[in-house]
Amino acid sequence: MRKVYYIYNPQTQTYDRIYPTIRQRIMGILRRTFIGMGFGVVTFLIFLVIFGTPSEKELRKANSELEAQYNVLSKRLDDALEVLQAVQQRDDNLYRAIFMADPVPTAIRKAGYGGTNRYENLMNMANAELVVNTTQKLDLLYKQLYIQSLSFDNVLDLAKNHEEMLRSVPAIQPVSNKDLRRTASGYGMRIDPIYKTRKFHQGMDFAAPLGTNIYATGNGIVTKTGWQSGYGNTIVIDHGFGYQTVYAHLQDIRVKRGKKVIRGEVIGGVGNTGKSTGSHLHYEVHVKGKPVNPINYYFMDLSLEDYNKMIEFAANNGQVLD
Ligand SMILES: [Zn+2]
Incomplete structure (x- = not known):
């Protein structure tokens, strides 16, 4: 106005x-x-x-929708990782175990991506934690799937060699032992029969009369024959696939170095040579250069019942013959 x-x-x-x-x-x-x-x-x-402005309101709505979708995605990645974990366990405990391959080391399975700054460009975003978390899960899934696929390639190779491997891996007892009464002492800590001190017995002893036939426990090549300190007359067979067997205290050696042997073939006779307190065969199984318990390598020979009985016999501490 x-x-x-x-x-x-x-x-x-x-x-x-x-x-x-x-x-x-x-x-x-x-x-x-x-x-x-x-x-x-x-x-x-x-x-x-x-x-708020109308456009801001729309953005906020879109943002919360995105956030919800991200959460769903994150949850589904959790599910996928869980499924993968089940596959990994089956791989280690079944597929790889069938072919006697070591499980894939945890350090390799769980290895993350290098570099701490990998997610730096995501850290400045709104909802950074959610986005980084989801991206990490995706990376983890990708990496672990890659390692799993390598393991399956490896299992496939093992399967192709499987028949040859089944013939080669030590799988019977080195002496005839139907009632298992020749099982003298097993693998593990034992009292030394001569020095009376506690000592690791890295093989299995079979008590048997002098000259009793000793059998190659799997296909392979004789790599050593002759006298070995403590072991007396000894034969070593290389079965390939990382397996070796050692036969010690023999009375006689009936194969030559370099000979191809098949499972069940007679290679020598039981004796009492070297550091030994009675006529017996000392038998070792080595996997990748390390002695393992031979009791797990009679699976073509023993029923489950016999296996359990043998464990009982082998646990007997008193009868180690070295
Ligand atoms: Zn022994």
């Missing part, structure tokens, strides 16, 4: 109307405009704070 000003004129004794100058008018218009604009801006800001 426009204000109207009057001024008293003593000469005419009337009130004269005062008209504002152009400048005053412009100032008036500007003042009102600024007040209006100020009021508008304040109102706008108040609405913005309370309700």
Whole structure:
């Protein structure tokens, strides 16, 4: 509303109307405009704070939808990792075990991606934790799947060699031992029969009369024959696939070095040579250069019942013959 000003004129004794100058008018218009604009801006800001802009509202909605989808994705990655874990366990405990391959080392299975800055570019994002977490799971899945596929390649190779391996891996007893009564002492800590001290017995003893036939326990090549300190007359057979067998204290050796032998072939006779307290065969199985318990390598020979009986006999501490 426009204000109207009057001024008293003593000469005419009337009130004269005062008209504002152009400048005053412009100032008036500007003042009102600024007040209006100020009021508008304040109102706008108040609405913005309370309700947000329409586009911001949409963004927020889209963002929460994305977040929900990410959470679902993350959950599904958990499920996938769980399935993979079951496959890994089956691989280690069944497939690899069938072919007597070592399980894939945990350090290799669990190995992460190198570099701590790998996810740095994601750290600045909103919801960084969720995004990084999900990306890490995806990387883990990818890496572990890759390692698993390598392991299956390996198992496939083993399967191709399986028949040859079945013929070669030591799988019978080195002497005829139907009632198992020739089982003298097993693998493990035993009292030394001569020095009477506790000592690790890294093979299995079979008590049998002098000259009793000794059999190759798997296909292979004779790699050593002759006298060995402590062991007396000894034969070593290399079966391939990381397996070797040692036959010690023999009375006689009936094969030559370099000869190919098949499972069940007679290679020598039981004796009492070397550090020995009676006629017996000391038999060792080595896997990748390390002695293992031979009791697990009679599986073509022993029923489960016999196997359990043999464990009982082999645990007998008193009858070690060295
Ligand atoms: Zn022994």
